[in-house]
Amino acid sequence: MSKVSKKIYSQLEKNKLFSKKVVFGLKRIKLALNKLGHPEKKLKNVCQFIASDGKFSLLTFLKYFLEADGKTASAHISPSLVTIRERFWLGKRYASYKEIRKSIQIIEKLKIPLTIYEVLTLVFFLNAYKKNNQFCLQEAGALWAKDSNNVIENPRLVCIGNINNQHFNFVRKKTLGEIVRQKVDFLSKNTRIYIGQQKPGTLKIIKKYLKKNPSKKIYSNNWRLIKKKNTYFYKDARNKIIIKRKYMDQAFMNNLSMVIKIALDLGIKKKIIQRTIPKIQIIGRVQHIKKGKLKNMLNKQEELILDGCHSEVSSKNLAKYLRQLKVSNKIGIFGILKSRKKEASKILKNFKGIFKTLLVLKIPETNSVSSYDLKKIATKHNFNVLESENLRDALKKISTNKKKTITIFGSLYLIANALSLN
Secondary structure: OOHHHHHHHHHHHHOOOEEOOOOOOOHHHHHHHHHOOOHHHHOOOEEEEEOOEOHHHHHHHHHHHHHHOOOOEEEEOOOOOOOHHHHEEOOOOEOOHHHHHHHHHHHHOOOOOEEHHHHHHHHHHHHHHHHOOOEEEEEOOOOOOOOOOOOOOOOOEEEEOEOOOOOHHHOOOOOHHHHHHHHHOOOOOOOEEEEOOOOHHHHHHHHHHHOOOOOEEEEHHHOEEEEEOOEEEEEOOOOEEEEOOOOOOHHHHHHHHHHHHHHHHOOOOHHHHHHHHHHOOOOOOOEEOOOOHHHHOOOOOEEEEEEOOOOHHHHHHHHHHHHHOOOOOEEEEEOOEHHHHHHHHHHHHOOOOOOOEEEEOOOOOOOEOOHHHHHHHHHOOOOEEEEOOOHHHHHHHHOOOOOEEEEEEOOHHHHHHHHHHO
16 A cells, blocks of 8 residues: 555544444435535436445446546545555546645544445545536445445436345344345345345345335346357347457456446447457456566566455455466465455365365455464365565565466455555
């Protein structure tokens, strides 16, 4: 994380008005928005992205397609990886540090107790409405019912990605049904809702909650993802589009196909979509690092991959990708937040037979699991485990002149650390 970003986050944490705890609720932010003159009501064509996994990729795909079509779109994402500015895309650039600081000062003057996440949401609203962009893209937080982004009455569309057994720590009733309810039962009643591919049981619960929502629903049986040999195609009743990917892993294909459907429905031409797909890059998701300070620590024959997977589902996708790589020597570097410690064992289980060696570490400047505790968890799965002080130490321990693939994974905060160092 950049020094300026760290300073801003530190100032937010020290401010007595703002809490870094996760406290769901809409009363505080609605009161603040009212005092600010409702900047959120001035946003055009709001598109909301809700899921357990894949929200960022869904939002990124649509942003690429809209901009390729000559349209401007602001975007609110979370978390940021290298700089706090990444949270606030304003159509042609990120919000400047000056704009972020000025917005925080305006919010402070309201004298309303808020969570830091709510403050950051308000920073986005205050800056995005001024740009008068044609679209506004919102990435949901952990849930949706009382998410601070859930203040738009009539969004243009809602995109529901994969929902699974994540975020039980945020709900009293620890069931998939409750997670689905929190994400799906509080959507606008006047929008278009796109529902991506789900497990049959999950889809059944989603349909139950959406049954009473009068919005138009578009389920994944309205389009298909076809694979012929090594080539993917998108297909619906009217269109067939070849998917020529350059920087994208196949794990993203289902999400990409849903967003292609959305883009077509928004009037973006097939040829624009097709020529944009090879340009799409997703930071921190199956990202191959080709240059930089960390890459320079390795020999030329050593590959470095970053992936922020932090759930059982996303780790399965990464494991599937790594199995397809022809390199036999694969090494993992793993760190995870304490809030996800219970999932660490399930995540690591998916990499059995993939990593010959696993290095574990505590993620710097976060409330993360210690390398000692991670070693105990990993040892139960019979990994050859080494503890490391940090990423540089880990790379020094494993770098040789032999061909290998090194994957840093387990948390977006760990990926942020890697990108900053690189």
